[in-house]
Amino acid sequence: MSATSLTLPPLPVDPSIDHEIQAIVSGASTAETCNTDLAAGPWNFDDRPGYGPGSSMGDVIPVGSPRQGELPVEYREASPDELDARVRAAKEKLGGRVMILGHFYQREEVVRHADYVGDSFQLANAAKAHPEAEAIVFCGVHFMAETADLLSTPEQAVILPNLAAGCSMADMADIDQVEECWEQLAEIYGDMDAPDADGLVPVIPVTYMNSSAAIKGFVGRHGGIVCTSSNAQTVLEWAFERGRRVLFFPDQHLGRNTAKAMGVTLEQMPMWNPRKPLGGASAGELENARVILWHGFCSVHRRFTVDQIEKARAEHPGVRVIVHPECPMAVVDAADESGSTDYIRRAIEGAAEPTTFAIGTEVNLVQRLAADNPQHTIFCLDPVVCPCSTMYRIHPGYLAWVLEGLVNGEVLNRITVPQDVADPARLALERMLAAKPPAAPASAWENAS
Numbered sequence: 299m300s301a302t303s304l305t306l307p308p309l310p311v312d313p314s315i316d317h318e319i320q321a322i323v324s325g326a327s328t329a330e331t332c333n334t335d336l337a338a339g340p341w342n343f344d345d346r347p348g349y350g351p352g353s354s355m356g357d358v359i360p361v362g363s364p365r366q367g368e369l370p371v372e373y374r375e376a377s378p379d380e381l382d383a384r385v386r387a388a389k390e391k392l393g394g395r396v397m398i399l400g401h402f403y404q405r406e407e408v409v410r411h412a413d414y415v416g417d418s419f420q421l422a423n424a425a426k427a428h429p430e431a432e433a434i435v436f437c438g439v440h441f442m443a444e445t446a447d448l449l450s451t452p453e454q455a456v457i458l459p460n461l462a463a464g465c466s467m468a469d470m471a472d473i474d475q476v477e478e479c480w481e482q483l484a485e486i487y488g489d490m491d492a493p494d495a496d497g498l499v500p501v502i503p504v505t506y507m508n509s510s511a512a513i514k515g516f517v518g519r520h521g522g523i524v525c526t527s528s529n530a531q532t533v534l535e536w537a538f539e540r541g542r543r544v545l546f547f548p549d550q551h552l553g554r555n556t557a558k559a560m561g562v563t564l565e566q567m568p569m570w571n572p573r574k575p576l577g578g579a580s581a582g583e584l585e586n587a588r589v590i591l592w593h594g595f596c597s598v599h600r601r602f603t604v605d606q607i608e609k610a611r612a613e614h615p616g617v618r619v620i621v622h623p624e625c626p627m628a629v630v631d632a633a634d635e636s637g638s639t640d641y642i643r644r645a646i647e648g649a650a651e652p653t654t655f656a657i658g659t660e661v662n663l664v665q666r667l668a669a670d671n672p673q674h675t676i677f678c679l680d681p682v683v684c685p686c687s688t689m690y691r692i693h694p695g696y697l698a699w700v701l702e703g704l705v706n707g708e709v710l711n712r713i714t715v716p717q718d719v720a721d722p723a724r725l726a727l728e729r730m731l732a733a734k735p736p737a738a739p740a741s742a743w744e745n746a747s
């Protein structure tokens with residue numbers, strides 16, 4: 299009898315990055331991770347001065363950032379199955395009183411409990427659309443919970459399950475540094491509120507959504523605006539209609555990639571390093587500037603390189619490379635496309651033919667997209683498994699803790715933006731919505747899992 303070859307269907311992709319890390323640490327997988335400490339619970343790192351293991355581990359946490367108290371031992375020692383059951387039971391008891399939001403970069407073990415999954419702005423809008431929920435548990439990072447607090451009603455409590463879940467990029471633009479920068483720029487440009495003969499003020503501040511509420515409030519007070527990675531070009535156009543220049547923070551890469559696509563030259567985009575006088579730029583460079591770029595970056599997206607793209611193209615002829623605009627300029631230039639997390643998701647789901655995608659964004663999202671779209675081959679450009687350190691801080695143990703707290707009538711880890719910051723921060727967000735009609739930003743995806 300002759301042998302026949304069987305074509306077996308591909309094995310389903312496991313969406314859990316945590317499973318993959320555990321397999322690497324146990325030796326069951328030959329893949330590589332950036333830090334084997336990722337296999338341990340994040341409570342081991344909450345009191346350390348760094349962000350913990352993962353992409354942001356080398357970044358410095360500013361003094362005064364929120365710290366998380368010790369998670370009770372029953373949550374630290376519970377098995378994954380027990381935590382899963384406790385989260386489900388608490389959520390069921392709370393019913394419509396609670397809404398759980400999960401960021402695209404959040405680990406699978408948390409996202410599966412989310413009512414909505416999306417980017418930070420989509421999730422803040424989901425919070426706004428559900429005023430009946432007494433508590434919004436935001437499984438993301440600190441600035442996202444602040445934005446949800448800005449857009450939700452005063453009666454709603456926004457909860458961040460682990461207070462140590464900051465964002466290293468947002469933390470790179472501290473309000474004191476930004477105020478100091480503004481004062482130094484005023485010494486060069488003169489009255490920052492005085493329009494010139496063309497009706498343009500010297501500088502319009504623009505902040506990326508990934509910034510603290512204090513920074514959004516600063517921007518609101520100074521005639522500026524917020525942007526997302528989806529609408530950065532629209533927002534820059536808005537700003538250039540009102541100002542001679544833009545001060546863009548905290549992400550230099552989103553600012554550079556967007557302004558370059560609009561025809562601004564690199565010479566017109568000096569960097570502002572807050573640790574140097576005049577940001578390290580000369581008065582002449584600042585005088586000729588169109589966009590002053592704050593010296594901030596995302597440690598997750600900084601890991602992507604042109605070499606990775608070339609390797610993907612060599613190993614997968616016809617591969618479609620899509621990267622996030624927080625990646626460095628050379629990476630964006632070498633990719634086929636760049637766009638926000640929602641753009642990436644829509645591009646994959648909209649591809650009619652089976653396609654190979656190499657994606658430059660956080661690995662939890664890439665793995666979930668691969669699991670949800672088995673008709674395509676999808677992989678992360680970075681071969682090293684290295685999730686966002688701060689998203690990683692939201693472990694199911696913290697989620698179970700805050701939900702069971704609510705069941706017992708206790709609101710734990712509430713995030714509240716003070717009124718004097720919230721009012722101008724909302725103004726900056728409203729300017730963004732007016733610059734781009736509210737219908738345009740995609741809404742968060744109701745979680746089917």
Ligand code: SF4
Pocket residue numbers: 354403439464465466467468508596597598599660686687688689
């Ligand atoms: S992926 Fe980057 S920008 Fe997003 S939360 Fe993590 S460090 Fe911040």
